[in-house]
Amino acid sequence: MLKEPESIEECVYFTRRLIGEGKVVAWVFKAKCKKCGEGLMGKPKDPKTGKPKIRATEYVCPSCGNVEEKKEYEERLTVNIKYKCPHCSFEGEIQIPFKRKKVSRINEETGKRESVDALRFQCNKCEKNIDITKKMK
Numbered sequence: 001m002l003k004e005p006e007s008i009e010e011c012v013y014f015t016r017r018l019i020g021e022g023k024v025v026a027w028v029f030k031a032k033c034k035k036c037g038e039g040l041m042g043k044p045k046d047p048k049t050g051k052p053k054i055r056a057t058e059y060v061c062p063s064c065g066n067v068e069e070k071k072e073y074e075e076r077l078t079v080n081i082k083y084k085c086p087h088c089s090f091e092g093e094i095q096i097p098f099k100r101k102k103v104s105r106i107n108e109e110t111g112k113r114e115s116v117d118a119l120r121f122q123c124n125k126c127e128k129n130i131d132i133t134k135k136m137k
């Protein structure tokens, strides 16, 4: 069984999606600082509002102030996924590296093929691809 987060504060990423007949819940726990081994690396906070800066390209340790590049940090993280397969309705759990890939899909509004960033994994039963694409604005 995957460990589920108690609060969104523990995560660098959390999403809930409906994909056709299936659904996906995915989350990534914050990792500990490589330098001090104490703090959980998170997005830097805006000193004025106290809220994390979502678009920051780096993560900081709240304990020692160590800064890590977004890409480098995210590459050592794992995505935890609970899903109901949209292809075969199998319900399962899986862990994959937190690395987005370019996948091509049909845009439902325009009907055109487009390339989007997605976390892709395979269903444990039917082995078909399931994509968690970036949310469209």
Ligand SMILES: [Zn+2]
Pocket (backbone or CB within 6 Å): 033, 034, 035, 036, 037, 038, 039, 061, 062, 063, 064, 065, 066
């Ligand atoms: Zn630290």
Ligand SMILES: [Zn+2]
Pocket (backbone or CB within 6 Å): 085, 086, 087, 088, 089, 090, 123, 124, 125, 126, 127, 128
């Ligand atoms: Zn399946």
